[in-house]
Amino acid sequence: MNNKTLLQFLKISSFFIFFGRAYQHLFWDAPYRSFFWDQLLLEPVISFVFDTTWQSYVTNLNTDHAIQFLTKSIGVLYLVCAVISILINENSKKWMRNILKLGAVSLVFLALMITKDKFYHLIMFFEHTIQFGVPVALLYFLRHKNISLLIFYLKVFIALAFTCHGMYAIGVFYPLPGNFVTMTLNILPVQEEMAKNLLFVAGVLDFIIAIAIFIPKLSKAALLYACFWGIVTAFARILSGFHYGFSLSIMHQYLYLTIYRLPHGLIPLMVYLYLVKNNSKKPRTNNSLVST
Numbered sequence: 001m002n003n004k005t006l007l008q009f010l011k012i013s014s015f016f017i018f019f020g021r022a023y024q025h026l027f028w029d030a031p032y033r034s035f036f037w038d039q040l041l042l043e044p045v046i047s048f049v050f051d052t053t054w055q056s057y058v059t060n061l062n063t064d065h066a067i068q069f070l071t072k073s074i075g076v077l078y079l080v081c082a083v084i085s086i087l088i089n090e091n092s093k094k095w096m097r098n099i100l101k102l103g104a105v106s107l108v109f110l111a112l113m114i115t116k117d118k119f120y121h122l123i124m125f126f127e128h129t130i131q132f133g134v135p136v137a138l139l140y141f142l143r144h145k146n147i148s149l150l151i152f153y154l155k156v157f158i159a160l161a162f163t164c165h166g167m168y169a170i171g172v173f174y175p176l177p178g179n180f181v182t183m184t185l186n187i188l189p190v191q192e193e194m195a196k197n198l199l200f201v202a203g204v205l206d207f208i209i210a211i212a213i214f215i216p217k218l219s220k221a222a223l224l225y226a227c228f229w230g231i232v233t234a235f236a237r238i239l240s241g242f243h244y245g246f247s248l249s250i251m252h253q254y255l256y257l258t259i260y261r262l263p264h265g266l267i268p269l270m271v272y273l274y275l276v277k278n279n280s281k282k283p284r285t286n287n288s289l290v291s292t
Contacts, residue, residue: 001270001273001274001276001277001278003145003147005273006141006147006150006270006274007089007138007141007142009266009267009269009270010134010137010138010141010270011085011086011088011138012085012086012266013134013138013262013263013266013267013270014081014082014085014100014134014135014138014263015082015085015086016259016260016262016263016266017107017131017134017135017260017263018078018079018081018082018085018103018135019078019079019082019259019260020256020257020258020259020260020261020262021075021078021107021110021131021256021260022075022076022078022079022081022082023075023255023256023259023260024075024256024260025071025072025074025075025078026072026075026076026079027252027256028253028256029071030071030074030110030113031110031113031114031116031117032067032070032071032113033067034113034116034117035113035116036063036067037058038116039054039058074106074110077099077102077103077106078103078106080099080103081099081100081102081103081135084096084099084100084103085100085135085138088100088138088142089142090142092142097139097142100135100138100139101139103135104132104135104136104139107128107131107132107135108132110128110132111124111125111128111131111132112125114128121174123163123164123167123168123173123174124164126160126161126163126164127160127161127164127165127168128161129156129157129160129161129164130157130158130161130263130264130267131260131263133153133154133157134157134263134267137150137153137154137157140153147274151271151274151275154267154270154271155213155214155271157267158209158210158213158223158226158267158268158271159209159210159211159213159214160210161264162206162207162209162210162226162229163206163207163210165203165206165233166202166203166204166205166206166207166210167203168180168203169199169200169202169203169206170199170200170203170204171196171199171200171203176196176199180199181195181196181199182240183236183237183239183240184198184199186239186240186241186243187236187239187240187243202229205225205229206229208222209222209225209226209229213226213268213271219275220272220275220276223268223269223271223272223275224268224272226265226268227265227266227268227269227272228265229265230261230262230263230264230265230266230267230268231262231264231265232265233261233264234257234258234261234262234264234265235258237254237257237258237261238251238254238255238257238258240254241253241254
């Protein structure tokens with residue numbers, strides 16, 4: 001795999017992440033209220049800066065309108081970043097890189113807000129590593145062209161995302177998310193207990209994959225599985241929604257969830273193709289004895 005193909009993978013993956021998040025912010029919602037309505041955190045600030053009570057702040061419609069405006073504004077930023085992800089190259093203007101950096105920082109902030117909204121489960125933040133890491137990887141590759149280090153970073157992103165997903169799926173360290181069970185029940189003809197058992201097995205496999213991608217003899221097989229599982233879990237959002245009947249409204253409701261998760265499969269595929277191409281270039285050693 002040459003530099004151009006690697007760059008295309010990164011650009012397309014970055015596009016899907018930003019476009020999916022833009023879709024979410026512009027048509028649905030994002031968990032920023034968990035921050036702006038945190039009384040323990042913000043009440044002293046609100047009282048000092050705006051000289052108003054907390055009750056007045058949270059019941060004021062202008063507060064909610066401001067949060068909605070912020071959400072839509074970030075959605076516009078993500079949409080611009082999606083376009084830039086496709087257009088950017090080594091010779092692009094500095095402002096394009098700066099906007100992409102702002103978008104990447106915003107994705108980190110979004111991951112923090114999701115983590116806060118999920119009772120500060122730290123693994124929730126790291127489960128989003130691929131999503132906020134890919135735009136950073138794109139910017140890094142455009143500037144440095146250090147492929148070996150890039151591949152290592154991407155492996156770390158994959159390992160963190162799969163490990164965190166696995167910790168939720170096995171339901172031991174953290175509660176098994178209800179939407180995991182619901183999606184499994186909606187897609188597969190199984191009962192709840194069997195769905196939980198399947199998720200436990202999938203979680204164990206997530207741990208194995210997170211380790212195996214760093215073992216040379218196992219990495220390619222592990223990455224292929226990661227690609228498969230990343231795509232399956234992305235499209236599971238839409239397939240689960242179709243359980244309630246196919247309609248454009250169902251598609252609209254679940255599509256963005258699939259779009260920004262597509263890189264969970266594309267990035268492992270990219271690393272796999274790179275390893276296959278890189279290994280094929282290595283000279284084969286001749287083990288036969290040479291007579292003298």
